[in-house]
Amino acid sequence: MRALRERHGSHVSGAELAARLGASKVAIWKHIQALRKEGYDIDSKPKIGYRLVAAPDLLLPYEVEDGLRTDFIGKEIHHHRQVSSTQEAAKGLAAEGAKEGTAVIAEIQARGKGRRGREWHSPAGGVYMSVILMPQMSPARAPLLTLLAGVAVAKVLRHLYDLKAELKWPNDVMVDDRKICGILTEMTAETEAVDYCIVGIGINANIKLADFPSKFRETTTSLKEELGKNVSRAELVRRLLEEMERLYNVFREGGPAPILKEWKALTNTLGALVRITDTGVIEGRAVDVDQDGALIVELADGSSKRVIAGDVSLRRDKPIL
Amino acid sequence: MRALRERHGSHVSGAELAARLGASKVAIWKHIQALRKEGYDIDSKPKIGYRLVAAPDLLLPYEVEDGLRTDFIGKEIHHHRQVSSTQEAAKGLAAEGAKEGTAVIAEIQARGKGRRGREWHSPAGGVYMSVILMPQMSPARAPLLTLLAGVAVAKVLRHLYDLKAELKWPNDVMVDDRKICGILTEMTAETEAVDYCIVGIGINANIKLADFPSKFRETTTSLKEELGKNVSRAELVRRLLEEMERLYNVFREGGPAPILKEWKALTNTLGALVRITDTGVIEGRAVDVDQDGALIVELADGSSKRVIAGDVSLRRDKPIL
Numbered sequence: 001m002r003a004l005r006e007r008h009g010s011h012v013s014g015a016e017l018a019a020r021l022g023a024s025k026v027a028i029w030k031h032i033q034a035l036r037k038e039g040y041d042i043d044s045k046p047k048i049g050y051r052l053v054a055a056p057d058l059l060l061p062y063e064v065e066d067g068l069r070t071d072f073i074g075k076e077i078h079h080h081r082q083v084s085s086t087q088e089a090a091k092g093l094a095a096e097g098a099k100e101g102t103a104v105i106a107e108i109q110a111r112g113k114g115r116r117g118r119e120w121h122s123p124a125g126g127v128y129m130s131v132i133l134m135p136q137m138s139p140a141r142a143p144l145l146t147l148l149a150g151v152a153v154a155k156v157l158r159h160l161y162d163l164k165a166e167l168k169w170p171n172d173v174m175v176d177d178r179k180i181c182g183i184l185t186e187m188t189a190e191t192e193a194v195d196y197c198i199v200g201i202g203i204n205a206n207i208k209l210a211d212f213p214s215k216f217r218e219t220t221t222s223l224k225e226e227l228g229k230n231v232s233r234a235e236l237v238r239r240l241l242e243e244m245e246r247l248y249n250v251f252r253e254g255g256p257a258p259i260l261k262e263w264k265a266l267t268n269t270l271g272a273l274v275r276i277t278d279t280g281v282i283e284g285r286a287v288d289v290d291q292d293g294a295l296i297v298e299l300a301d302g303s304s305k306r307v308i309a310g311d312v313s314l315r316r317d318k319p320i321l
Numbered sequence: 322m323r324a325l326r327e328r329h330g331s332h333v334s335g336a337e338l339a340a341r342l343g344a345s346k347v348a349i350w351k352h353i354q355a356l357r358k359e360g361y362d363i364d365s366k367p368k369i370g371y372r373l374v375a376a377p378d379l380l381l382p383y384e385v386e387d388g389l390r391t392d393f394i395g396k397e398i399h400h401h402r403q404v405s406s407t408q409e410a411a412k413g414l415a416a417e418g419a420k421e422g423t424a425v426i427a428e429i430q431a432r433g434k435g436r437r438g439r440e441w442h443s444p445a446g447g448v449y450m451s452v453i454l455m456p457q458m459s460p461a462r463a464p465l466l467t468l469l470a471g472v473a474v475a476k477v478l479r480h481l482y483d484l485k486a487e488l489k490w491p492n493d494v495m496v497d498d499r500k501i502c503g504i505l506t507e508m509t510a511e512t513e514a515v516d517y518c519i520v521g522i523g524i525n526a527n528i529k530l531a532d533f534p535s536k537f538r539e540t541t542t543s544l545k546e547e548l549g550k551n552v553s554r555a556e557l558v559r560r561l562l563e564e565m566e567r568l569y570n571v572f573r574e575g576g577p578a579p580i581l582k583e584w585k586a587l588t589n590t591l592g593a594l595v596r597i598t599d600t601g602v603i604e605g606r607a608v609d610v611d612q613d614g615a616l617i618v619e620l621a622d623g624s625s626k627r628v629i630a631g632d633v634s635l636r637r638d639k640p641i642l
Contacts, residue, residue: 139508140460189508189510191463191464191506191630
């Protein structure tokens with residue numbers, strides 16, 4: 001693939017490819033056939049060679065890995081055209097001993113997962129990715145990985161597309177107060193230490209709003225909707241993997257503080273009046289997040305409450321206190 | 322099995338068994354053959370019937386379930402003559418959707434697991450059991466299940482064998498300051514809520530001290546060693562499942578407080594001078610456990626430190642402060 005790409009649309013001879021890869025011309029031909037099956041449009045002319053006409057619009061490992069500057073996150077990518085859920089696929093890989101940083105990417109999820117067993121609508125055009133991480137920390141700290149992934153997504157959306165992406169505690173990335181990305185962190189752990197976490201990221205990328213169920217349309221947006229065009233999902237994933245690795249290294253060296261600092265600079269939740277529904281309902285002002293990523297809410301009576309998670313509605317304009 | 326047992330060693334006719342079970346006499350005969358294969362000594366006399374001579378000394382589901390008074394814990398038992406580890410087997414079952422309370426019991430573990438990937442020596446004669454629980458709680462609370470299981474073990478050892486079993490934080494049951502049982506709680510969870518916990522219990526039951534590696538002999542004991550005889554492991558497991566269910570129901574209804582109260586009445590750790598080795602070393606006096614099961618240690622400078630887990634040595638007789 002790299003050889004074909006480097007030639008920028010002109011032909012590479014089978015002999016040259018064979019020499020470069022140390023393979024026979026027949027093996028090269030078989031490999032070209034396999035690439036064509038995956039959706040690559042590759043022209044071949046007798047005696048002249050092969051030419052890449054078009055790559056499929058898929059998040060194939062060749063597409064994502066080409067130019068990826070990371071040491072371990074996304075160095076091994078498992079790509080699915082359709083999967084039940086990337087979280088489940090990644091859990092299976094982790095249980096079988098997959099390396100830290102292994103990523104599972106799918107074009108479509110049949111049963112994409114959100115928080116608490118909810119569905120994450122996953123039509124073609126989105127980015128559905130789960131990354132295996134193995135931080136040495138207690139299970140109580142796992143929410144920090146959700147915040148970390150959120151920071152990575154928001155920064156990449158700001159940088160690549162100039163969108164004002166904001167982080168809504170605990171696990172959403174918003175543009176214009178509509179959800180553009182959701183994050184789900186799951187783990188397998190002993191009581192005191194995490195074995196591995198699976199950080200799942202779903203981004204509404206090249207999806208029309210009309211492709212969402214009507215009940216979600218008021219609260220959802222997509223890159224296509226915001227930008228009026230499709231984006232390169234491979235580039236998006238590549239930048240995201242790079243930003244995740246940078247932040248994860250910061251977290252491993254510096255602990256929660258630097259991550260929380262970046263998160264606080266990007267959140268729409270702190271300072272807002274919030275209504276949080278979980279087992280009960282909590283209303284108050286979100287004033288801080290603590291070292292485990294829990295939200296500190298100041299109640300009407302002046303006391304404060306620590307909230308681990310819940311469904312949050314923000315009420316910036318209508319004071320409830 | 323129940324029919325054979327009820328007859329207390331006299332014969333039951335094949336016709337009676339067939340009528341009782343609604344099966345053919347041939348099917349009964351096949352079932353008897355299967356029981357014999359599992360180790361049951363069953364006598365058969367033409368025209369008279371079958372007689373149970375002896376049950377094998379194994380924790381077969383028939384043996385444990387006979388007389389078990391629980392609603393869900395141990396109602397489904399998976400028995401292995403040998404297994405890599407009951408924790409791994411139970412994890413597999415839980416991932417496949419096993420019911421809460423499902424237990425995995427093994428006679429021998431090839432790679433019995435202790436905390437932090439350590440080995441749990443698991444020769445024949447011990448009790449190696451993992452129970453699947455699905456409490457609705459945050460991952461930070463999982464250590465409470467370790468404490469809960471410890472209370473169950475200590476109470477059963479006290480009740481059945483009149484041993485002064487004590488709980489050493491975080492996860493050991495001690496007799497005469499030697500380890501007789503270890504507990505390991507693992508979980509699969511979202512950041513804010515546990516999907517399922519696997520509570521593993523290893524009891525040195527009918528094991529001679531000589532069967533332990535020499536490095537463990539000074540710090541280990543067994544029921545056989547303490548009592549000078551073998552115990553009925555089936556009875557032990559049955560009582561343990563019952564006590565676990567009782568405590569688990571208390572926990573689900575009343576939260577951590579009543580469990581912690583029972584734990585505090587049985588621990589040797591609170592009030593003691595402790596040295597805890599984890600990533601660093603902490604020395605001080607253990608003064609309390611909090612609502613998540615973490616140990617509160619009072620340091621020499623009067624400040625206190627919250628410890629989630631670690632290797633603890635108690636120094637009741639040699640003050641270090």
